[in-house]
Amino acid sequence: MARDNIYLPYLMKVDGVRDETRDVRTLRLKFARDEDAAGFSFKAGQFGEYSVFGAGECTFCIANSPTRAGYIECTFRKAGRVTKALRDLEVGDTMGFRGPYGNVFPLESWYGKSVLFIAGGIALPPMRCVIWNCLDLRDKFKDITVIYGARTVGDLVYKDELREWGERPDMKLIQTVDPGGETPDWRGQIGFVPTVLEKAAPPSADTIAVVCGPPIMLKFTFPVLDRLGFARTDVYTTMENRMKCGLGKCGRCNVGAIYICKEGPVFTAEQVARMPAEY
Amino acid sequence: MARLLAKEKLGALIRGAMDKKYRVVGPAREHGIVLFGELSDPAALCLDELNTQNSVKEFFFPKTEPILKYALGKHDVALADDFAAPRTVLIGGRACDARSLVALDRLFGWDYKDKFYFARREATCVITLACDRFDEACFCTSLGFGPRAPEGSDVLLVPVEGDAYLVEVVTDKGGALVAELADIFTEGTPGAEKVAYPEKKFELAAIKPWLERNFEHPFWNEEFLACLGCGTCTYQCPACYCFDIVDEGDIHGGQRCKNWDSCQLALFTRHTSGHNPRPTQASRWRQRLSHKFAYYPGKFGYEACVGCGRCIRNCPVGLSILDKLVLIGREAAAAPAEPAGAQP
Ligand SMILES: Cc1cc2nc3c(=O)[nH]c(=O)nc-3n(C[C@H](O)[C@H](O)[C@H](O)COP(=O)(O)OP(=O)(O)OC[C@H]3O[C@@H](n4cnc5c(N)ncnc54)[C@H](O)[C@@H]3O)c2cc1C
Ligand code: SF4
Ligand code: FES
Numbered sequence: 001m002a003r004d005n006i007y008l009p010y011l012m013k014v015d016g017v018r019d020e021t022r023d024v025r026t027l028r029l030k031f032a033r034d035e036d037a038a039g040f041s042f043k044a045g046q047f048g049e050y051s052v053f054g055a056g057e058c059t060f061c062i063a064n065s066p067t068r069a070g071y072i073e074c075t076f077r078k079a080g081r082v083t084k085a086l087r088d089l090e091v092g093d094t095m096g097f098r099g100p101y102g103n104v105f106p107l108e109s110w111y112g113k114s115v116l117f118i119a120g121g122i123a124l125p126p127m128r129c130v131i132w133n134c135l136d137l138r139d140k141f142k143d144i145t146v147i148y149g150a151r152t153v154g155d156l157v158y159k160d161e162l163r164e165w166g167e168r169p170d171m172k173l174i175q176t177v178d179p180g181g182e183t184p185d186w187r188g189q190i191g192f193v194p195t196v197l198e199k200a201a202p203p204s205a206d207t208i209a210v211v212c213g214p215p216i217m218l219k220f221t222f223p224v225l226d227r228l229g230f231a232r233t234d235v236y237t238t239m240e241n242r243m244k245c246g247l248g249k250c251g252r253c254n255v256g257a258i259y260i261c262k263e264g265p266v267f268t269a270e271q272v273a274r275m276p277a278e279y
Numbered sequence: 280m281a282r283l284l285a286k287e288k289l290g291a292l293i294r295g296a297m298d299k300k301y302r303v304v305g306p307a308r309e310h311g312i313v314l315f316g317e318l319s320d321p322a323a324l325c326l327d328e329l330n331t332q333n334s335v336k337e338f339f340f341p342k343t344e345p346i347l348k349y350a351l352g353k354h355d356v357a358l359a360d361d362f363a364a365p366r367t368v369l370i371g372g373r374a375c376d377a378r379s380l381v382a383l384d385r386l387f388g389w390d391y392k393d394k395f396y397f398a399r400r401e402a403t404c405v406i407t408l409a410c411d412r413f414d415e416a417c418f419c420t421s422l423g424f425g426p427r428a429p430e431g432s433d434v435l436l437v438p439v440e441g442d443a444y445l446v447e448v449v450t451d452k453g454g455a456l457v458a459e460l461a462d463i464f465t466e467g468t469p470g471a472e473k474v475a476y477p478e479k480k481f482e483l484a485a486i487k488p489w490l491e492r493n494f495e496h497p498f499w500n501e502e503f504l505a506c507l508g509c510g511t512c513t514y515q516c517p518a519c520y521c522f523d524i525v526d527e528g529d530i531h532g533g534q535r536c537k538n539w540d541s542c543q544l545a546l547f548t549r550h551t552s553g554h555n556p557r558p559t560q561a562s563r564w565r566q567r568l569s570h571k572f573a574y575y576p577g578k579f580g581y582e583a584c585v586g587c588g589r590c591i592r593n594c595p596v597g598l599s600i601l602d603k604l605v606l607i608g609r610e611a612a613a614a615p616a617e618p619a620g621a622q623p
Contacts, residue, residue, distance in 0.1 A: 005360045006391040007346040007524070007537070049524075053349040053356050054533060056526045079551040094356040215554060241556065242548050244524050247391045250540070251521035252548060254566075255556070256494065257574040262390070276494040278556045 006247055009051055009096030010036045014089050015071060020157035024122060025087055026063065026075040032094060041100075042066055044107060044130045045238065045266040048099025049246050050074055055085030059243045061265075062100060063125040065132035072097060075125040075157060101246035102265050105130050105236060107137075110208045114143040118221060120193045120213030121150050124157050126238050126265075127212045135171065144171040145202055149193040152181030174200055194220040197228075204229035211237045211269075215279065222269050232270035239265050239272070239279060255279045282446040282457070283467045284436060289370075292406075293321035295460040296368040301404075304338055305371040306331045315372070326371060329414055330587055334517030335376045336383060338369060339399045345534035346395065346524070362395060364402035368456065375419050375587035377407045377431030379517030385579035386520055395537075404456045407432035408444075413477040416588025418601050421480045427472070440470025480601065481608035483582075489611040490573040494565070498610070502603055503564040505596045510541035512590035512600070513567070518583045521547070542566050568603065 016028035031037035043066055051057040058080075064073040076083050089095060107130070115134055119127045134141055146165060150156045156175065165173045175188035176196045189196050193213065209230050211221050218237060225235050241253040241260045248262040256276040258264070272279075284292065296303050303318045306325050313328040315335055350357040384400065387393040410417075410426035419425050429435050433453030436444035446464055448454045457464065513519040523540040527533050540547060543563050549555040557563050575583035584600070591599045 004394050005346065006393060007535070008358065008360055009347075011356060011358065051526075051535075053351060053535075054526050054528050054530075056535075057524055077551075092354050094354060096356075214552065240550070242550055244522070244540075248389065249386060249391070249393065249520070250523070251542065251570070252540075254570075254574065256569070257577055278494075278562070 007098070007245075009049065009057075009098045010040070012072070012095050012097045014091050014093045014095065017089075017091060020075060020159070021155055023078045024075060024157050025078070026073055027086065027089070029072045029074070029095070029097060030070070037070065041069070043100070043104035044133045045105040045126070046100035046102050047246065047265060048072070048074075048097050048101060050082075050086065051096035051098075052082060052085035052089065053094075053096060056082045057096070057098070057244070058082040058086075059240075059246065061126035061129065061238070063128050065129050065136055067133055067136035075122075075128075077122050098246065101261060103263065105210070105266050107133060111140045112206075113141065114145070114203075114207040115141055116202050116207055116209045117144075117146045117148075118193060118197060118209065118211045118213070119146070119148045120217040121155065122157065123212035123214065123217075124148060127210060128158060128161070130210060131165075135168075138170055142206065145174070146171065147174045147176070147193065147197055147200065149176040149178070149196065150181070151178045153177055153183045153186055155181070192220070193217055194224045197221060198224045201228060204234075207234070209235045211235060218272075222272075225269070232273060233268050235269035236266060237269065237272065239267060241279060280466045281469050282448075282464050283439075283469060284444045284446050284464055286442045286444065288463050289324060290321040291463050292460060293318060293324060293368075293370065295463055296456070297321070299459055300366065302365045302367045304367055304369045315369075324371060326408070329410065329412060329417070330373065330589060330592075332515070332589070332593070334379065334515060334587070334589060335369060335372045336379060336517045336520070338367065338403065339380065339396055340383065340387070340520060343536050343538045344395060346537050348532065348534045349528070350532040351530065362398065364398040367399075367403040368406060369403050370406040372405065372407050373410055373587065374407055374424065374426050374428045374430075374432070374435075375585040376517055377405055378419075378424060378428065378585045379587075380405065380431040382518045382575070382579070382581045382583055382585065383520060385581055389579070404433045404452050405431065406434045406436060406453070406456075409435060409437040409472075409474050411438045411473045412475050414588065416591040416599070416601065417477045418480055418586035418588065418604075420477050420586075421483060421601075421604070422582055422584065422586045423483055425476055427474045438473045440473060443467075443470070445469045445472070481604045482612070485608055485611035486604060487573045487576060489607050490569045494569075498606070499561040499565045500559075502606070503561045503598070506543070506560045506564060506598055507596060508543050508545055508560050508563065509595060510543045511593050511595065512598075513541040513543050514539060515589040515593050516584075517587060517589070518571070518585055542570070568600070572604075
């Protein structure tokens with residue numbers, strides 16, 4: 001079949017399944033056909049349309065780093081029709097993937113600087129891709145700091161990787177849970193991400209900040225970064241408007257004149273501030 | 280001398296195309312409504328109404344169409360997407376209908392090319408009828424074109440005195456069809472054109488700048504309270520194209536479909552979290568107007584509106600995009616933009 005059909009997904013085989021939390025799961029996918037794998041590449045920040053035949057498609061970021069090629073990972077929360085069907089898949093099953101779509105984090109332009117990652121809840125997946133990308137090119141960057149918060153200890157995703165990041169001497173990890181979300185043996189912080197960020201007060205000099213989280217978290221985090229002295233052009237985020245096509249056609253994802261699936265999903269805080277309040 | 284088609288020969292033109300194995304699509308009366316549809320008989324062609332109820336877009340971008348078929352095995356899936364567009368003559372659309380195709384070409388062709396749309400575009404010869412009348416919902420002239428504009432047509436038939444059409448060949452495809460059916464046409468001196476031009480109702484150049492300045496404005500809440508959010512306006516629109524992608528099938532297999540969707544429906548933009556960036560009907564109307572008159576022209580150089588008036592004639596609560604454009608035109612004239620550089 002010719003690949004002239006822009007809606008045609010690659011056939012993928014589920015190669016691994018990992019439960020992150022009660023309702024969040026990571027799937028590792030391999031291309032069913034070698035020729036598809038050979039022609040495929042992506043960069044940090046891009047997303048795709050993942051599908052279960054019979055249930056439909058839905059949009060997730062690519063959660064693994066492009067430095068670890070040969071497979072695709074997605075981490076998703078069970079929310080509706082397609083995510084439920086994705087959860088029913090087992091290793092060896094066939095599903096679909098279209099992508100990669102969208103723009104990328106301009107990693108090369110960050111070389112020589114420090115990078116501060118700030119993520120809330122299920123928003124760690126889009127960031128995990130960039131974090132591993134930076135860690136796999138560790139000598140290109142100065143300090144690497146991750147601030148990650150979830151509602152409760154049970155909602156923290158990528159627990160094994162968090163442990164690894166916490167133990168690595170070449171980076172700093174600050175974990176937090178919302179007040180009331182802690183367990184008796186919780187050794188991280190307690191508080192909302194913006195508060196924890198303000199208290200940690202990471203230096204802004206020569207530092208890029210990457211922020212991913214629900215709209216409410218972004219709203220409270222940007223002003224803190226302003227106060228800490230970050231230039232808005234040095235603050236990056238990804239936007240997750242409802243999408244269907246990923247191709248700039250279905251007319252769903254725009255904020256004002258900007259089509260998030262084409263011109264995004266990666267934007268600077270300065271670009272976001274110029275958008276109409278429609279996200 | 281010019282090429283002419285006697286009005287009484289329209290049927291012969293359709294018959295000729297059918298004999299040459301074209302599918303012929305044109306307006307026909309069905310259950311009392313005039314709709315574009317495949318004609319089985321040239322006599323079914325019905326030109327009583329100014330505009331059909333449906334637009335021509337569904338013959339290029341159907342309400343629902345499979346974009347792939349899947350067959351499910353135990354662990355495997357087989358995909359197929361075989362598709363062939365029938366050779367078609369589309370006759371009896373208006374200049375506004377034809378122009379909508381030019382607008383849609385931009386969307387389906389930019390960056391990623393939608394092969395389903397373009398296969399149909401390439402397989403279809405568009406024969407347009409210039410208008411000899413208009414009604415109060417028509418506003419093509421306000422959009423900078425008019426009832427005999429050739430854009431998007433392959434052949435344009437202009438009514439002239441003497442019960443005939445002046446035949447204007449617009450594209451090579453149109454020329455080839457006219458040559459194929461040469462014996463139906465005559466050569467002669469055309470009578471005076473009988474084209475009716477609606478009066479211009481607003482200043483198009485003022486609309487986009489006003490929309491860009493007034494994302495927040497009481498206008499949005501005040502003017503659109505009556506809207507039911509039914510989506511009729513967008514489904515009837517020849518230039519609206521929002522779609523959804525949906526699977527349908529059973530345990531053995533099925534198809535993935537591209538289905539019309541509408542920015543006027545409340546769930547259109549709702550996030551999985553429940554957060555909706557366009558929570559009110561006013562915000563959805565703002566999207567509709569801004570998309571048609573600011574975002575789309577900004578990106579593609581074309582309004583995503585052709586002034587056909589279908590949305591106005593069919594809105595259950597009588598909302599008129601034309602009235603709103605006239606209002607915006609007035610607002611813009613009353614409060615012109617600061618000259619560039621004067622803004623803070
Ligand atoms: C660029 C981008 C990246 C993203 N990355 C990720 C990611 O990495 N991980 C992730 O988990 N998500 C991500 N998302 C969000 C993700 O796309 C959605 O969660 C997903 O599409 C949900 O699909 P679904 O079919 O399971 O849900 P749907 O069936 O569409 O349901 C969505 C919501 O509607 C509700 N609903 C469903 N059916 C009905 C009904 N009949 N009536 C009323 N309400 C109903 C559900 O309860 C749910 O809240 C991303 C989104 C974007 C745009
Ligand atoms: S047809 Fe009328 S009521 Fe229905 S969505 Fe459009 S403007 Fe609103
Ligand atoms: S997701 Fe379809 S246009 Fe952006």
